[in-house]
Amino acid sequence: MNPIIIIANTQRTIGLILAIVVAIGMLIYLLFNFRIGKKEVGSEIDLAANRVPYADDDELETRILDKALGWSFVLIAATALVLPLYWLMEPARQENAARGWVGRFESRGANSYEEACSGCHGPNGVGGVASFTLSDADGQFVAQVQWKAPSLTSVLSRFDESEVTHILNYGRPGSPMPAWGLPGGGPMTEQQIHQLVVYLRSIQLDSEETKKQVESGIRDGARRIIVDSNPNIEEIEEIEAAIDEWLDDASLPSSNNYLTYGELIFNNQSGQGAHGCARCHTPGFSYGATSSENVDALIAEWPKLLESGILNSYRPGAGHVGPSLSGAETHFSTPERQADFIHSGSELGAGYGNARMGSGGMPGFGGRTDDLDVIGTVTRSRVLTPEQIDAVVAYERSM
Ligand code: HEC
Numbered sequence: 001m002n003p004i005i006i007i008a009n010t011q012r013t014i015g016l017i018l019a020i021v022v023a024i025g026m027l028i029y030l031l032f033n034f035r036i037g038k039k040e041v042g043s044e045i046d047l048a049a050n051r052v053p054y055a056d057d058d059e060l061e062t063r064i065l066d067k068a069l070g071w072s073f074v075l076i077a078a079t080a081l082v083l084p085l086y087w088l089m090e091p092a093r094q095e096n097a098a099r100g101w102v103g104r105f106e107s108r109g110a111n112s113y114e115e116a117c118s119g120c121h122g123p124n125g126v127g128g129v130a131s132f133t134l135s136d137a138d139g140q141f142v143a144q145v146q147w148k149a150p151s152l153t154s155v156l157s158r159f160d161e162s163e164v165t166h167i168l169n170y171g172r173p174g175s176p177m178p179a180w181g182l183p184g185g186g187p188m189t190e191q192q193i194h195q196l197v198v199y200l201r202s203i204q205l206d207s208e209e210t211k212k213q214v215e216s217g218i219r220d221g222a223r224r225i226i227v228d229s230n231p232n233i234e235e236i237e238e239i240e241a242a243i244d245e246w247l248d249d250a251s252l253p254s255s256n257n258y259l260t261y262g263e264l265i266f267n268n269q270s271g272q273g274a275h276g277c278a279r280c281h282t283p284g285f286s287y288g289a290t291s292s293e294n295v296d297a298l299i300a301e302w303p304k305l306l307e308s309g310i311l312n313s314y315r316p317g318a319g320h321v322g323p324s325l326s327g328a329e330t331h332f333s334t335p336e337r338q339a340d341f342i343h344s345g346s347e348l349g350a351g352y353g354n355a356r357m358g359s360g361g362m363p364g365f366g367g368r369t370d371d372l373d374v375i376g377t378v379t380r381s382r383v384l385t386p387e388q389i390d391a392v393v394a395y396e397r398s399m
Pocket residue numbers: 112113116117118119120121130147148149150152155158164167168172175176177178180196274279280286321
C-alpha cells in the first residue's frame with residue numbers, strides 16, 4: 001500500500017494512531033505491573049518481618065549479649081555518677097532558688113517603694129516630709145502642716161517584721177501614713193506588703209551608721225543649748241569643743257544636766273525623728289511643735305489649732321501615737337523595769353508595766369534579738385545604748 005494513500009485516508013490514519021496509543025499503553029501497563037517490582041498480592045518474595053530468622057545462640061551469647069551489658073554498664077555508671085552529683089549540688093541549687101526568690105521580692109518591693117512610699121519617706125528610706133491636712137472632730141479644716149515622715153533605715157531595728165507589716169497594713173490613723181494593705185482597706189496584696197518588708201531589709205543601716213545618726217541628733221540638740229547660752233563664741237571649732245565638753249558631763253547621772261541630756265534623746269530629730277520618742281509621745285512634734293515658741297508660731301499661723309484643742313501648748317510627752325508619759329513612773333515600779341521596756345518595746349497582746357496591754361506600737365530601742373527567719377542577712381542595730389536609755393528614763397520619770 002502506498003503510504004501516501006494511507007495518510008491520505010483519514011479514517012485509516014485515525015485507526016492507526018489509536019492502535020499505536022493502545023499498544024504503547026499496554027506496553028507501559030505490562031512493564032509496570034510485571035517487570036518493575038510491584039509484587040502480586042499475597043506473594044511472599046520477602047519474608048514478613050515477624051518471620052525473619054534472628055541470630056543464633058552463638059551470636060546471642062557473645063556479640064549481642066556483650067553489647068547489651070556494655071550499654072547497661074554505661075547507663076548505670078552515668079546514673080551512679082549523676083545521683084551523688086545531684087545530691088551534692090542540691091543544697092546550693094535550693095539556696096540559689098531561695099536567693100533568687102528574695103532578689104525578686106526585693107526588686108519588686110523596691111519598685112513599689114519607689115511608686116508608693118518615696119514621695120513621703122524619701123529615696124531609699126532616708127526620711128522626708130508629707131503635707132497633711134489637720135481637721136477637727138467634726139471633720140472641719142484646722143491647719144495644713146508639713147509632717148515629718150521618719151527614715152525607714154533602722155525601722156527593723158526598732159520593730160519586728162510582724163509589727164512593720166501591721167503598720168503597712170493599717171497605716172497610722174491620725175497621721176499622713178495611709179493604710180496600704182487590704183486588711184486596712186489599702187490597695188496592696190499580702191504579697192506586695194511582704195515584698196516591701198523584704199525591700200526594707202535591704203536598706204537597713206549597720207550599727208555604726210545608726211549610732212552616728214543618733215549621736216548627730218543629740219549633738220544638734222546640744223549645739224542649740226551651747227549657742228543659746230554662749231552667744232559670744234563664734235568659732236566652729238570652739239563650739240564643737242564646747243559641745244563635746246557639755247555632752248561628756250551631761251551624760252553622767254550625777255550631772256546637773258543629766259535630765260536635759262535625757263530630753264535631747266527624747267526629742268532627737270535625726271532621721272526625721274526616727275530615733276527619738278517625741279514624734280510618738282509629744283503632740284504636734286512631727287509638724288514642728290518642738291518648743292513653746294514653735295507652738296506659738298504654729299497657732300499664729302493656724303488659729304483654729306487652739307480652738308480645736310489639737311495643739312494648745314508645748315506638752316512634751318503628753319501623748320500622741322503612744323500614751324501620755326506623765327505618771328509613767330507609776331506604771332513601772334522601778335526605773336530598771338521602765339528601761340527594760342524601752343529596750344525591747346511592746347508586743348501585741350503582751351502585758352507590760354503594771355498590767356498594761358501592749359499593742360506592739362512601742363518600738364524597742366536597745367537592739368532586737370528576736371530570731372529572724374530570713375534568707376540572707378539583715379542588719380539590725382542598737383538604736384540607743386543602755387546609758388542613753390537610762391538617761392531618757394530619768395527624764396521621763398521627771399515629767
Ligand atoms: C503620704 C505620706 C506617706 C506615704 C505615701 C507613706 N508613708 Fe509611711 N509614714 C508617713 C508618716 C508621716 C509616718 C509617721 C507617722 C507618725 O508620725 O506617727 C509614717 C510611718 C511609717 C512607718 C513607721 C515607722 C516608724 O518608725 O514609726 C513605716 C514602716 C512606714 N511609714 C512605711 C511606709 C511604706 C513602706 C510606704 C509605702 C508603701 C509608706 N510608708 C508610705 C508618711 C507616709
